Amino acid sequence: MxxxxxxxxxxxxxxxxxxxxxxxxxxxxxxxxxxxxxxxxxxxxxxxxxxxxxxxxxxxxxxxxxxxxxxxxxxxxxxxxxxxxxxxxxxxxxxxxxxxxxxxxxxxxxxxxxxxxxxxxxxxxxxxxxxxxxxxxxxxxxxxxxxxxxxxxxxxxxxxxxxxxxxxxxxxxxxxxxxxxxxxxxxxxxxxxxxxxxxxxxxxxxxxxxxxxxxxxxxxxxxxxxxxxxxxxxxxxxxxxxxxxxxxxxxxxxGGKSPFIVFADSDIEAAVEWIMFGIFWNQGQVCSATSRVLVERSLYATLLQRLSDEAQKIRIGNGLEAGVLLGPLVSAGQHAKVSAAIAQGIADGARLICGGKRPAEQDKGWFMQPTVFADVPLNCALWREEIFGPVVCVNPFDTEVESVQLANDSEFGLAAAVMSADLERCERLARKLQAGIVWINCSQPTFSELPWGGVKRxxxxxxxxxxxxxxxxxxxxxxxxxxxxxxxxxxxx
The missing domain is CATH 3.40.605.10 (Aldehyde Dehydrogenase; Chain A, domain 1)
Known part of the structure; x- marks a missing residue:
């Protein structure tokens, strides 16, 4: 004790x-x-x-x-x-x-x-x-x-x-x-x-x-x-x-419900890595977590498959055990909240790609599998509300203009991320995204030297x-x- x-x-x-x-x-x-x-x-x-x-x-x-x-x-x-x-x-x-x-x-x-x-x-x-x-x-x-x-x-x-x-x-x-x-x-x-x-x-x-x-x-x-x-x-x-x-x-x-825009010219392995880091770090219990991922349609199906494959490889367990990269949620109350959000997302028509449950091997504590949803209705709570857990929502977009509109369609404005090989496009979007923090070709890096905070709510x-x-x-x-x-x-x- x-x-x-x-x-x-x-x-x-x-x-x-x-x-x-x-x-x-x-x-x-x-x-x-x-x-x-x-x-x-x-x-x-x-x-x-x-x-x-x-x-x-x-x-x-x-x-x-x-x-x-x-x-x-x-x-x-x-x-x-x-x-x-x-x-x-x-x-x-x-x-x-x-x-x-x-x-x-x-x-x-x-x-x-x-x-x-x-x-x-x-x-x-x-x-x-x-x-x-x-x-x-x-x-x-x-x-x-x-x-x-x-x-x-x-x-x-x-x-x-x-x-x-x-x-x-x-x-x-x-x-x-x-x-x-x-x-x-x-x-x-x-x-x-x-x-x-x-x-x-x-x-x-x-x-x-x-x-x-x-x-x-x-x-x-x-x-x-x-x-x-x-x-x-x-x-x-x-x-x-x-x-x-x-x-x-x-x-x-x-709070936050931060978007991550991924264009088709992105390196898919880098995209999957940064998407995972943006939502599974600290079990997704991060105010700036990039929990809304927008993927250009031509890359959408391929990226979803790679993301699902890699998410299911993450070792879950007690944080003191070697190799563990996803620990438990902080409390019984938080576990219940995340579980309810997942259940509601399924009921609202979002497509569960992987996860969404307590790991079978973890019968104690407040563990949750890395969870990936696709084709999430834009008006449902899963897409619009902060979940604060290892739950990522992925939707497609067709044009740059649409990607910005979807990203900015939120009551929150803490952070946002954009990934593309076209750095000029990244810089252009960084100035259009309604957020206090914008990351280019990455997600979540934080430095004492830089301002941290958001707009809107x-x-x-x-x-x-x-x-x-x-x-x-x-x-x-x-x-x-x-x-x-x-x-x-x-x-x-």
Whole structure:
């Protein structure tokens, strides 16, 4: 058992004031993995108060960017020093295959390193602005927003924490982090790593708990200045409504139903590889998963056959087993949701090519076969709604214009991909596709240096890159009257 009976508040491990807890399960066999402390409203208030005090009175926002960068780099070093243990913990908590977890942990460390560099860049950033009225001298600076609340999902537990914690700390903010109740374990380890790196008490507080209790209390707390959320559209909408009452700064990274357009001049093996990577990585539990594949008609039947053949070769099992490339879904609830979506897709007339069931050899845990549908009705839920599982829908198209129309016909706009040997066509489509991220001849590559976020119902704002740092900074003008002459409006000289 990996019990975690305490919350991390103001640099200390404290028992929840209401004695609350919740259970966390291993997705590979449904066994009890840990019992974890659940923060209540009183704990949220204690954590926000600590973060407020650390921001208003503590040293962190007043340190130079270079000094904050040194702490961020020590956090990165601490993550790398524990990379193997953290990766195993991520597998047991989330279910993803070990190579994916190792990749994620490495990316989390790299994210802290990247924002350390941006923190250093904040020093000396003040910009002088020339004014027509020479009696005044003006400059523009950026200042930390204040106390940030971060609510992260279960699909990339430590990496999503890094995406929010690293830029917030780089900017000089303090933070209360709420991990998902399904996967809280590595976020709690991050609290220890940050403390060991010398992060002052109160700057980072970690509160596991349930969304409708811990999350709601955090979003509604008057001491929070900024809310950063990654998750579902319905939850994001509720957070937006709650934030509106106090006009809080928000950034939302929500759902997706991302298209992948494949033209007939594509290398079919490369196309199959990237389609699979775009939907079966992390069991398809990826907001940007390219789950709607559009294939030029002359390649359609051939590609479907190759995709079906290769999908059925993927080894499914416990993510800690060698050679496994598809682990279980994260929870019983997620397994039921994906199973229901598959059943509804069949009922709506989509043609099941392969998969769609629990693997016969996996009688425990929440496993689902890689699933391929073809000829999917354009108005059915399978084509239009986010499934968040290893389920890909494939449809044909005839013309370039039609491919763009089909790709853009969605309420979401997080990501899109296009594959063709004609790079000029790829670049042309990249500018027509309604998405915050467009990949050419690939799917899913993600870099700390580049902005991440979408349009339409996929969210508001951007994470990563310099845009991620902007989430936690406010722009401030400083104007000084520098003339030796009296102003003389009311008091005449």
């Amino acid at each position: 990996l019990d975690r009976p305490h919350l991390f508040i103001d640099g200390q491990w404290l028992a929840p004031q209401n004695g609350g807890s919740f259970d966390v399960f291993d997705p590979s066999d449904a066994s009890l993995l840990a019992t974890v402390a659940a923060a209540g409203a009183a704990d949220v208030d204690l954590a926000v108060t600590a973060a407020r005090r650390a921001f208003d009175e503590g040293p962190w926002p007043r340190l130079s960017g270079a000094m904050r960068a040194a702490v961020l780099r020590r956090i990165a070093e601490g993550i790398r020093a524990r990379q193997d243990d953290l990766a195993v913990l991520e597998v047991r908590d989330n279910g993803k295959p070990l190579p994916e977890a190792q990749w994620d942990i490495g990316d989390a460390a790299a994210c802290f390193d990247f924002y350390a560099g941006l923190a250093e860049g904040l020093d000396g950033e003040e910009r002088q602005v020339a004014l027509a009225d020479a009696r005044f001298r003006a400059s523009v600076v950026r200042a930390p927003v204040g106390v940030a609340a971060a609510i992260i999902p279960w699909n990339y537990p430590l990496l999503m924490a890094a995406w929010k914690v690293a830029p917030a700390l780089a900017a000089g903010c303090t933070m209360v982090l709420k991990p998902s109740e399904l996967t809280p374990l590595t976020a709690l380890e991050l609290a220890n790593i940050a403390a060991d790196a010398g992060l002052p008490a109160g700057v980072l507080n970690v509160l596991p708990g349930l969304g409708n209790e811990t999350g709601a209390a955090l979003v509604e707390h008057p001491g929070v200045d900024k809310i950063a959320f990654t998750g579902s559209v319905p939850t994001g909408s509720r957070i937006m409504q709650a934030a509106a009452r106090d006009v809080k700064n928000i950034s939302l990274e929500l 996929s969210g508001i704002g951007r994470e990563l890159g310099e845009w991620g740092l902007d989430n936690y900074l406010e722009t401030k003008q400083i104007t000084r009257y520098q003339s030796s002459e009296a102003w003389g409006w009311y008091l005449k000289p």
